[in-house]
Amino acid sequence: MAEGILGASFRDPSGFLFERDGVLYRQVDRSCADDYAALMESGLYEELVRERLLVAHEEVQPIDTGAGDLHRTLRPERLPFISYPYEWSFSALKDAAKTTLDIQLAALRHGMTLKDASAYNIQFHRGRPVFIDTLSFARRTEGSPWVGYRQFCQHFLAPLALMARRDVRLSQLLRVHLDGIPLDLASALLPRRAWLNLHLLMHIRVHARFQKRYEGDARATERSRPVTSRALANLVTALRSAVDRLEWKPEGTEWAEYYDGDSYTDTGSDHKRELVSQCLDVLKPACLWDLGANTGVFSRLASARGIPTLSFDIDPACVERNYREVRKTGEENILPLLLDLANPSPGIGWAHKERESVTARSNADTVMALALIHHLAISNNVPLDRIADFFAGLAPNLIIEFVPKSDPKVKTLLATREDVFPHYTQEGFEAAFQTRFHMEAAMDVRDSERRLYRLKRK
Amino acid sequence: MANSRSTRRLAVILLTSLGALFLGFADAAVAASTSSRLAYVDPGAGSFILQAAVAMFAGAVVAINAYWARIKRFLGLGADDGNGDEKPAARSDDG
Known part of the structure; x- marks a missing residue:
């Protein structure tokens, strides 16, 4: 396979996508020359691009990749993130x-x-x-x-x-x-x-x-x-x-109603928003991944600042409600996606490269993990140092909330099982994360025992 | 509402029977020219034959859907049944 050809681009013999010096190109082979000409000359391309239904491209000087039977080289508009x-x-x-x-x-x-x-x-x-x-x-x-x-x-x-x-x-x-x-x-x-x-x-x-x-x-x-x-x-x-x-109503799941009955008081909730906003204003991320985003309440603090934001959650009802909000309000900077962090999208298809793992697709410079750590550490038994490793592999900056055992949400998680998490304490959390991150700020959230951290990868 | 549902079911059964009858003739149909340059994916032989048959009466289904929505609206039997033009943005019920 010629260098730079994308792992997913091999089924259609009409051409393929490749990368050269960090730029994405599409090769059109001779076998597709007449169809490509028909697309461009029939008015279809113009109509679809005008209606924002098709990505635009420009024809550039042909680049010889040594593969296929080169007819044209196109430079399509590159999308910041590919979802599946x-x-x-x-x-x-x-x-x-x-x-x-x-x-x-x-x-x-x-x-x-x-x-x-x-x-x-x-x-x-x-x-x-x-x-x-x-x-x-x-x-x-x-x-x-x-x-x-x-x-x-x-x-x-x-x-x-x-x-x-x-x-x-x-x-x-x-x-x-x-x-x-x-x-x-x-x-x-x-x-x-x-x-x-x-x-x-x-x-x-x-x-x-x-x-x-x-x-x-x-x-x-x-x-x-x-x-x-x-x-x-x-x-x-x-x-x-x-x-x-075909209709489906996102209701009845635990998390879709989270913000109707979460564990924060109004003061605590407002203060958490203020603290997250402060972090965003300091970091000014070029792209943010909000993990465990629920319906995207905190993702919107970022997207409203013009930050391209991926808003991930495990609950299909939350992601659905988040997506409907995007469509209803016409938001352009937020993309709600379904993701189970305990079993994230792997590399699949031919040679594991046809569809990339979610971590391989990371374009984030900041990850936000609010009210998430207890689900990973307690519900999924993931040790805190491994959670720190995973987040450090995703992005250089991390905004993370620690939720202690005294919090009602953690108490609920531990209500029906034995507490085998002696290291799940604020001190244990800080020690685990300081092996991978510098602690830039630590802020207590008012009216709660939770703490918000702004961390920078070492 | 119950009447509307049974009438609709009757219509579905009727159409299904007509469809099944029609599909019976599908095999014996004349050859269609299909260009091999199109077929980098396997179109599936069964998919081709079914499609050719369904496409023939899809026009009737589209027309019936449109009339059904009109009749329902005329009789005041509730909302649009979503025959294709409404955008999700206008239909969000995330409350």
Whole structure:
């Protein structure tokens, strides 16, 4: 493999992404020359970029990578962070699905089509879903079915149906199945009442049966009925309607209601905000990761200051509420993502490099971990020095809150189990973190026994 | 509301039956030209055949959905059933 080619960029023979001197480029190969010209000349590229549905690029002097059959070199707008579908909330995946279909409808209007429908072609940038694969567009041959139909059902419709109709946690199947959830599996997991929905019945259950029936039948594709552009547009519109009807309400989980009944008094809560704001004003982060962000109350202290902020939480209901707030208010600097810190997104796919681990993707210069340490140290039994190591590996600056055993939240965690954490004290915390960080500031939060620290990596 | 649900179920069953009937003819359909330059992903033989069949009556489903929403609104049977145009930003119920 030529140097600099991205680990995820190998499936489509039309070209690939590569990095040179820290700049991201896309090579367009000769095999894709006519399709690329059609995208640029049909007005489709201009329309999609104007509507903020596709990342913009500029053509640069061709760079010979020694790989492929070079036709053009593009420099696409680089997004600061790449997230994956198994890190998105329900509504984020739904918006990504609708964006894919809207792009397909636009492509059909210009005599083109998407030749795939991978959820990995969508990213969230400035609060909105955007398509990132410039080489996914091809000229449409009248009568041909949509090659991406199966992929759309596996990457979007099946996970959304499972999340809405069975259990929202089933989005994590996307982490196991990189090409989307197999339809026979989705079909087996969905409840019977899901089949009262004609869309789900056809696009998932009947679809799974057809896949099985025609598996390996080389002549089946040739016998397929021609699909006119109008019929295909109707199919895409029907799929959009199917996606739009799927609903999930983020309620009833413990953490989604956290701020309605957290352990802070009003004075304590206001003071904590003031202290966090002070830290942000001192550090002025270029990019902040808020770990254990809940619905993003403290993330917004950063994003409101124009700091690009990733707002991670383990609870799908919190991430959903956070994402809905982003869409409702049009916030551009905050991206809510689902992450279990005790089992963070690993490097997966081919050679572990196709989808990178969350730590490999870190672009943060400051990590914020408020009301989180007790969940890691007590609920997950992670020793304090290992927590310090992990945070030190993520970013040079850390804003962290220590929650002592006397705090009601920690008391609850210890209520049903033996206290095997003799080192979980303020002194123990400071000793563990001072092996990796300089302590720049330590501030007691009023009306509580909690303490906020601003730390700098050694 | 109960009436509306049963009518809707009836419509779903009717459409499903029509769909199933239609799919029966799908195999015998004429060949479509599909360009190999498009197919770097496996489109799936079954997916192609089903899609071709479903696409034929997707227009009817789209039209029925639109009319169904109108009828429901006319009868005052509650909110829009979300037939595709509403943006999430306008529909947040995070309270």
